[in-house]
Amino acid sequence: MKPSMLAKLDQLANRLTELDELLMSEGATSNMDAYRKMTREHAELGPLVALYKSYQEALGDLATAQEMLGDPDMKEFAQDEIDAARGRLAELELELQKMLLPKDVNDERNIFLEIRAGTGGDESALFAGDLLRMYTRFAERNRWQVEVVSESPSDLGGYREVIVRLVGNSVYSKLKFESGGHRVQRVPATETQGRIHTSACTVAVMPEADEVEDVNINPADLRIDTFRASGAGGQHINKTDSAVRLTHLPTGIVVECQDDRSQHKNKAQAMKVLAARIKDVQLREQQSKEAATRKSLIGSGDRSERIRTYNYPQGRMTDHRINLTLYKLDFIMDGDLTELTNALAAEHQAELLAALGD
Numbered sequence: 001m002k003p004s005m006l007a008k009l010d011q012l013a014n015r016l017t018e019l020d021e022l023l024m025s026e027g028a029t030s031n032m033d034a035y036r037k038m039t040r041e042h043a044e045l046g047p048l049v050a051l052y053k054s055y056q057e058a059l060g061d062l063a064t065a066q067e068m069l070g071d072p073d074m075k076e077f078a079q080d081e082i083d084a085a086r087g088r089l090a091e092l093e094l095e096l097q098k099m100l101l102p103k104d105v106n107d108e109r110n111i112f113l114e115i116r117a118g119t120g121g122d123e124s125a126l127f128a129g130d131l132l133r134m135y136t137r138f139a140e141r142n143r144w145q146v147e148v149v150s151e152s153p154s155d156l157g158g159y160r161e162v163i164v165r166l167v168g169n170s171v172y173s174k175l176k177f178e179s180g181g182h183r184v185q186r187v188p189a190t191e192t193q194g195r196i197h198t199s200a201c202t203v204a205v206m207p208e209a210d211e212v213e214d215v216n217i218n219p220a221d222l223r224i225d226t227f228r229a230s231g232a233g234g235q236h237i238n239k240t241d242s243a244v245r246l247t248h249l250p251t252g253i254v255v256e257c258q259d260d261r262s263q264h265k266n267k268a269q270a271m272k273v274l275a276a277r278i279k280d281v282q283l284r285e286q287q288s289k290e291a292a293t294r295k296s297l298i299g300s301g302d303r304s305e306r307i308r309t310y311n312y313p314q315g316r317m318t319d320h321r322i323n324l325t326l327y328k329l330d331f332i333m334d335g336d337l338t339e340l341t342n343a344l345a346a347e348h349q350a351e352l353l354a355a356l357g358d
Contacts, residue, residue, distance in 0.1 A: 001055075001096075009048075009049075012045055015041075015045060016042065019041060020042075022038060048100075051095055051099065052096060055089065055093065058085055058088045061081065061088075062082060065085055068081070101353070104176070107176075110171050111165070111207055112206045112208060112273055113204075113205055113206075114203070115132055115135075115159065116160070116161045116203075117154070117159065118181070118199070118200040118202055119200050121199070122156045123188045124158075124200060124201060125154035125157070125159055126154070127182075128162065128201045129157060129158035129159055131182060131201055135164075135166075136164075136335070137335025140335065141336075141338075142168060142171075142174070145167040146164055147167065148163075148164050149163040149164060149269055150163040150258065150273070174341050177307075177345075178203050179204050180308070181200055181306040181307060182202070182307065182308050182310070183199070183200045183309045183310070184198070184309075184312070185198050185309065185311045186310075187312070207276065207280070207283070208272065209279050217248070217274065217275065223246070224245070224247075225245040226242075227243050242261055242262065242263045243257070243258030243263075244257050245270075246267075248274060248277075251278065255270045307321055310329060319344070322344065324343050326339065326340065
């Protein structure tokens with residue numbers, strides 16, 4: 001293990017000892033905010049330091065076994081112990097490296113998931129509906145809550161655009177690699193010649209800001225329009241100006257919300273989406289800088305980048321970023337995304353580990 005990593009682990013072990021003393025001291029609970037912060041830090045450091053102690057013990061076992069090599073009667077036993085200790089050290093070192101990787105501050109956040117029909121006309125809109133169902137079924141498997149924020153249905157079914165809010169544990173961490181261009185290859189129901197058509201949708205996964213105030217939105221930079229909602233919703237929702245459109249003038253971002261009868265609630269929801277979109281722009285700018293120096297699964301910030309193909313005739317899904325092909329398209333479209341999301345997360349972790357070793 002690198003000396004710099006060992007020094008960092010020593011520093012963290014010392015910090016845990018310091019926290020033990022602080023938490024046991026008189027008056028530790030006099031400032032509850034500081035106390036809660038220390039207990040959270042202690043809970044985070046505990047497993048890491050315990051693993052580091054196991055690593056140190058394995059180092060001691062290796063040293064002891066190497067000393068026994070000089071005894072002819074113990075040589076074979078000592079070599080077995082050395083091999084076992086080295087194997088254990090390699091495993092522990094990899095686990096320590098993983099635990100030292102920088103954590104994505106957005107991983108635990110809820111998200112706004114935006115799906116937009118692209119090239120392909122009505123077939124693209126139908127595919128947008130299929131993608132929404134896929135993510136909704138995945139959310140159900142994870143016991144997440146799904147809230148429709150805004151939808152623009154197409155004439156033949158599906159959506160020209162739909163935005164949903166997914167609420168639950170670690171939503172962003174599991175879906176953050178879904179942003180990008182999704183392409184479908186299949187024979188549309190309206191195709192009489194049996195020809196395969198290709199159409200596409202774009203997906204954007206945006207972590208929700210803790211509070212709208214977390215994102216600096218100057219009221220002077222907003223244009224707020226109200227209008228009558230369209231589509232289903234009953235007489236009241238269609239006869240009052242309850243729908244809200246927000247335009248953020250500096251970025252040109254436009255958000256509409258019309259799913260509630262209350263103009264006030266629609267505006268509040270639209271503000272949340274706007275804050276998430278502005279935060280997303282900032283995040284993609286940061287990722288674009290990172291992508292300039294190394295490959296990044298989260299991408300360069302270009303939402304038009306094709307990341308995945310769903311081929312219905314062959315029953316396969318291919319993720320082009322990690323060259324993963326799964327021949328279980330029916331299951332995937334029914335929300336069975338765990339194998340895919342795990343593979344993407346593992347690739348990202350490997351990428352971070354490689355960067356750590358540079």
